[in-house]
Amino acid sequence: MKKIAAKAGMILALLVIGSKSIVTNAQAQGPTTATLNVMPLPAKVQISSGNLKIDEGFGVAFEGHREPRLERAGERFLVQMHRLTGIVVGTTPRDAAKATLVVSTDHESKPVQEIGEDEAYTLDVTASGAKIHAANPLGVMHGLQTFLQLVAITPDGFTVPAVHIEDVPRFPWRGLMIDVARHFAPVEVVKRNLDGMEAVKMNVFHWHLSENQGFRVESHKYPKLQQQGSDGQFYTQEEIRDVIGYARDRGIRVVPEFDMPGHSTAWFVGHPELASGSGPYQIERRWGVFDPAMDPTNEKTYKFLNELIAEMTKLFPDQFFHIGGDEVNGKEWDTNTKIQSYMKAHGIKNNEALQAYFSQRVQELVVKHGKTPVGWDEILVPGVPKTIVIQSWRGAESLAAAAKQGYRGILSNGYYLDLGWSAARHYAIDPLGGAAASLTPEQQKQVLGGESCMWSEYVNAENIDSRIWPRNAAIAERLWSPKEVTDVHSMYERMASEAQRLEWLGLTHGTYQRNLLQRIAGAATPAELTALRTLTKALEPVKDYAREKMAAIEPTSQTSLNRVVDAVALESQTSRRFSEGVDEYLSTSCKDSARAAELRAQLALWAGNDAKLQPLAQRSALVQEAAPASAALSQAAAVAIAALDKVMQGAPLTDDQKKQQIDALNAAEQQAHKSQLTLPALAAFQKLIEAASNGGACAK
């Protein structure tokens, strides 16, 4: 999953100013669509007048094609309706004559869900009832989720607005990858995230099952894989089948990944004979790219993999089978004389060629067992069959180049959830943007969609939901909605609403953060707890791969994730709203005094917060750890107040004063880094300083 390369290609923005890439010039939505609280936004919406009332008489019925999966979808829908409204709505579908919502399905979908199946649906709501129509159950499930999103509390109780929706996804591959290998994710965690995927119409769960740190699936053929390679944390085959069924019920395909020939230390604990080194091997506890790699020159490796792939392709019904293929550093190959001899004997010039040889052999095994291989960019080498699918961590350029050659691809570059980017930044990335925009329509079809990726170095069962959600909903919208849907403000409003709905469906992103703060605070007074909340709502963890570099002790899989940096949201909505407020204030040429007062009140709250937090920091080591960030926030806010006051007074800052203030902001950011935290509002603070400076936008 290419951490090293990503690191090399990315400049760590220590100076925060300008590092936020909020999309400010996004194309505005048509007013009818934008007001509809649905995420992802549907392809076509017509709003009528009137509302359908949801009350204790509400019921759902199925017409046309029937199957148990639809019945279960109906029951799940009713449970979700009950959760979202608290209304006693019954638990089973009923006769159409007595139903408020009638669902009509033309025919069944494929026995094993396929890419490109028809997922379209129409939804009609009037004051007297509602209808969903779809070709097959996949569209039905999407339509039911849209209906649930439309339910709102109004002066008439819970209602759904009268509306006509025709909806169809833009891309057929809309995935979420979860790395369950670096930190294990129990079945319940996987399931609630599948619920979240269904809610936002994602349809591929990419299950990253093996890594240096763990082999997470039971093999009957080679039980030492999980017995010695997982610390007992793996999925039984029964659990795997259960999850696959759970996913199918929600219109979601499950693509397993077995990462080879690198990222595979955990395999070698039980099977050192697969490795290129001499062993013995232990489960890796550290993060990064490591030397162990499979031996591509040993026929026994392929014999083993043939058996394993035979077993796993039977277990996982999806047509696609992911073989990883990323980040081999080649060191074990370089030092293995047998491998070096083999390379010479067979004219294999370098490690890249050796990996290509391995990849080709493994792909042949996958094809032999009836599946289509998927792999990271590295598997795309000259001569590889056109049937493979490339998952691109390298970016749209790479994807476009592949598409021109006739290869199908999915984009993950720009969708790495662990990097802590804002939802807007992910949202701005289009699988058909950049180099892909100039592809022919036929070539563009080769771009199947994208996948968000949840790599799990700093993610465990407690906080994984808060690292995926709600930002993943923005990526889901990018992959489902028409290309023109780019209004960031609307996206954030709907994402906030969806974040709450997802909690009702069982996800824990909000709950988790509240509980973790309480744990950090211990026996805090209400005032101290408020101060801690004020602080943490203003912070974000440092971005990209900065955290590992800042840690005093190298983090491992045994590192506790119980600190402030683990508790704060990856995107601070408070800071985002403050920044929006600054932009709006500046856009009025600093004339909106009510707005200025609001901004000043927020800044004053921040400026005075550190003093309020201090008593608690003296009592809790976990609060104390964030004390530098707390001081930094208060100091930076004081600087911003001074700048704002200058703007309001019309007394420009001198160049020296400006420089001092910007230096102070940079110092504050550096200080926050001591807590592995960043202050996302600093860019807005700098705007205030710029505005206040001699010749600044609002200086008089």
Add this chain to the structure above:
Amino acid sequence: MKKIAAKAGMILALLVIGSKSIVTNAQAQGPTTATLNVMPLPAKVQISSGNLKIDEGFGVAFEGHREPRLERAGERFLVQMHRLTGIVVGTTPRDAAKATLVVSTDHESKPVQEIGEDEAYTLDVTASGAKIHAANPLGVMHGLQTFLQLVAITPDGFTVPAVHIEDVPRFPWRGLMIDVARHFAPVEVVKRNLDGMEAVKMNVFHWHLSENQGFRVESHKYPKLQQQGSDGQFYTQEEIRDVIGYARDRGIRVVPEFDMPGHSTAWFVGHPELASGSGPYQIERRWGVFDPAMDPTNEKTYKFLNELIAEMTKLFPDQFFHIGGDEVNGKEWDTNTKIQSYMKAHGIKNNEALQAYFSQRVQELVVKHGKTPVGWDEILVPGVPKTIVIQSWRGAESLAAAAKQGYRGILSNGYYLDLGWSAARHYAIDPLGGAAASLTPEQQKQVLGGESCMWSEYVNAENIDSRIWPRNAAIAERLWSPKEVTDVHSMYERMASEAQRLEWLGLTHGTYQRNLLQRIAGAATPAELTALRTLTKALEPVKDYAREKMAAIEPTSQTSLNRVVDAVALESQTSRRFSEGVDEYLSTSCKDSARAAELRAQLALWAGNDAKLQPLAQRSALVQEAAPASAALSQAAAVAIAALDKVMQGAPLTDDQKKQQIDALNAAEQQAHKSQLTLPALAAFQKLIEAASNGGACAK
């Protein structure tokens, strides 16, 4: 469960003043015990200096007697330790040499847990390690929970204070009854409440399984009971066994209750032949006491019950078997000529005697199948065998009278969680208080303990946790800790801490309230949501059985529980703290001006809150419903401000002014009742008015 009788014996306090029964003169705790954050407080505590650090090296080991249940307790302990600290502490017990906490167990406990088994333990913590010693696994589990409660975040990270604890329960029967019949409680709800019981050392789960509204357990012998009497909401026998095993793992006995001969409409849907009326019967949807009752004069009734009791006594291993026996209104008996003839023929004088006859026959069946009958007060009639156990909803007088006659009893009067009493009010009730205080020591032993009761008219899977917790912890302490432990302030402080810990163990009382408020609020602005929180934190649902009387439409099992009255806590901690503040202020002869300023700030927040909430009330029908209570709070707070200002200014209120102000408070309370809500701070408001009045405590 005697709603009618309870209603008759209780005067609805429409005038709130004086209706709060906070224990203000509670005996103070010794300082060492009171500072220990453990609930229930242990029997004996000695605090030393130093702390034991909890870090990634923490481990637990078992010595002496070993069994799988102890291993599981150790694993559960480690999971809970991880949740409470976030520290990666491993998942399995280890060798004593490597363990931080060594647990030593002398011998096994009884195969089926018995009343009066040794539950004592000792816990020793030093800076270098900790030891728990107990005679059997029951004490071990209590000791582990105490250890977890002692874990706190400090300047040194998570630590446990050095301490020596010798702990033993005061009563052997410390129960929680959950009525899963009026509203069904899924297995997961039962399990998480068993976790809560373990946390506060309760040891009896009384499972109220049958009612007019449902028969909730699978019978193989008479499957129509659950098939026609439960709307499909029942526990399979496999689930029952699973719950019993889960409870046993936590040192909790499971006592089933099959309520007879009344409260049994749901039985008659499938088996009308058991009833005294002519049928047919439907599952009852309303609340209250209804006419249907079993026919005590029909031998077939006893034949049926013999078979059912045979089946159920096999399913439930506990020695005790609860046969209900409460609240028969006798109407079906009065109008059944066959029953009337039988009574004449057998010299049965009245319905009470008929019920006694039925009760005696059923008790014989229970004894025949090897169990000890338990029943509500009504089963105690002259001549009934001394082996039965009386569960008293009538009160300590009734229990004392029974004890004098040699009957064992458990107290539930005063522990009805559904009545919405404060924790302090429950806490003040002692099973050996009142009439029982004058019992001889030998007679006092007949009082086995008590049970809190969660009747479920207004309780479903969503809000049940918030109706049981955290107040149930106060009852648990009353039943475990020494009689002298009565410091209410300490109780509330420790209960607040325990409330948070219970959330980490999986209970949802806090989460639920936040989520439900969000649901009620819909698309609220942050300011509106804050206003809704401010309002709801100041309110409580009306007490006792007032809610049913105030409902515009008669509530049933089909009524949605999604309103403000369902969302607010049963005890407002904000109001309680405000009231404490008023008491403290008055105790300084109104001289503490800082305190006055705090009180005034809270009052000002309340006084201004209604205006802030209004926009949201216009948009959400569920907020609108609470608008009268919102207006009432703001109006009453304005009155209290006026009184406080008078106190501060030393300008006494005239008698007329005082009367006007008290009238205004009463009017506010009446207005809040329109939303089925009450304003618990009004008593404190009245104290301010009294203090401000001519001749009042602080008037000058």
